[in-house]
Amino acid sequence: MYTAELIKGKTYSVMGHVFLLNQEKEIEKKVFQYLDGNEFFACKEVKAPVDDPKTDDQPKEDKEPVEEEEEPAQETKTYTESELKGMNKTEQEVIVIDLGGDPAQLKDKSERIAFILEHQQQQEKTGE
Structure with a gap:
């Protein structure tokens, strides 16, 4: 397993x-090989999750409620069309991903904006 962390800049999009x-x-692995050595990233190969002391100390029952509590705590911001138009492509792609979409399937800015607005409305209807 490999991990990468952006340590310089605000956002970075690469290989999906x-x-x-x-x-x-x-x-x-291929993304790790591409980013390893890039000054904007801290990349590492993680051996096995068994080495993780957090995993060893806590039984599974303790972890699951923590994850469930974190998700509802994340407030979903509702973006307006004018806010979305003022954003760059990467910022829009992050929102698309947060809404469960695949930015690679959206051809241009107008499609990303339409996707975001539509999925925000759907979340508001199902969330209330």
Whole structure:
């Protein structure tokens, strides 16, 4: 298993991954090989999760509720069309990913904006 963390800049998109500053992300070997040595990233190969002291100390029952609590705590911001138009491609792609979409399937800025607006409306309907 490999991980990469963006340590310089705000966002970076490469090989279908969108990296945000100081957020470690699990990546494939080919992405690791591409980013390793790039001054904007801290890349590492993680041997086995068994070596993780957090995993060894806590039973599975303790971990699951923590993950469930974190998800609802994340407030989803509702973006307006004018806010989205003012954003760059990478910022829009991050929002698309957060909404469960694949930015690679959206051809241009107008499609990304339409996707975001539509999925925000769907989340508001199902969330209330």
